Amino acid sequence: MGDLPSRLAEIDERIADAARAAGRDPSAITRIVVTKFHPATLVEALYDLGVRDVGENRQQEFSRKALEVGPLEGLRWHFIGQAQTNKARAIRSAASVVHSLDRTRLADALHAAAEPADAPLDVLLQVNLTDDPGRGGVAPDALEALAAHAAALSSLRVRGVMAVAPLDEPPAPAFARLRGLADVVRTVVPDAGWISAGMTADFAEAIAAGATHLRIGSAITGPRPERG
Numbered sequence: 001m002g003d004l005p006s007r008l009a010e011i012d013e014r015i016a017d018a019a020r021a022a023g024r025d026p027s028a029i030t031r032i033v034v035t036k037f038h039p040a041t042l043v044e045a046l047y048d049l050g051v052r053d054v055g056e057n058r059q060q061e062f063s064r065k066a067l068e069v070g071p072l073e074g075l076r077w078h079f080i081g082q083a084q085t086n087k088a089r090a091i092r093s094a095a096s097v098v099h100s101l102d103r104t105r106l107a108d109a110l111h112a113a114a115e116p117a118d119a120p121l122d123v124l125l126q127v128n129l130t131d132d133p134g135r136g137g138v139a140p141d142a143l144e145a146l147a148a149h150a151a152a153l154s155s156l157r158v159r160g161v162m163a164v165a166p167l168d169e170p171p172a173p174a175f176a177r178l179r180g181l182a183d184v185v186r187t188v189v190p191d192a193g194w195i196s197a198g199m200t201a202d203f204a205e206a207i208a209a210g211a212t213h214l215r216i217g218s219a220i221t222g223p224r225p226e227r228g
């Protein structure tokens with residue numbers, strides 16, 4: 001699979017190819033490297049290679065790692081996992097962007113945790129593209145109300161939508177639905193143009209469907225270590 005610099009370069013090349021094939025400008029796409037289960041040293045190695053956006057999906061691991069890495073000029077942490085309301089403060093204190101806002105109580109908790117009270121936090125509304133309510137995300141028919149609720153909280157900047165492709169459906173039609181749901185959010189927040197979609201297995205399809213933020217883990221980091 002090559003070493004870290006070559007894997008990163010190869011994925012960036014494939015992102016640029018997919019963007020051009022879709023008639024899109026590659027520089028308008030943010031590639032987030034998902035570093036979950038990997039040590040803080042991997043985040044530092046990625047930073048040295050120019051990576052400025054990293055993603056984590058478990059609050060405890062995220063908080064620990066962010067503390068260990070410490071402040072690095074321009075580094076943005078994206079929180080992409082299911083969030084408990086009682087962990088809102090911990091998440092807010094380290095994250096630049098929360099991709100997994102999926103219910104009004106979590107919006108309220110993230111807003112209440114703002115420090116100072118008007119410090120802005122970028123949030124994406126996570127949508128469940130499956131019929132299984134156990135998967136993360138708001139049901140599509142509740143999305144508009146969640147957008148309105150979050151938009152009314154002064155410390156939250158609603159930027160757009162996020163989703164994970166279903167396992168039992170090809171990614172393209174699922175991401176096409178997501179794009180339609182992004183338009184629903186824009187009826188509430190007109191400049192909420194971000195679409196966070198696409199992982200190792202499906203980022204080309206996500207780019208074709210208009211994704212602005214890709215969350216790519218194993219293709220860049222290599223296989224995840226066993227969770228300890």
Ligand SMILES: *Cc1c(COP(=O)(O)O)cnc(C)c1O
Nearest residue numbers: 034057080199200215216217218
């Ligand atoms: C782990 C994870 C990713 C990255 O997955 P890969 O298949 O390793 O690219 C993206 N999004 C979320 C929400 C994740 O939990």
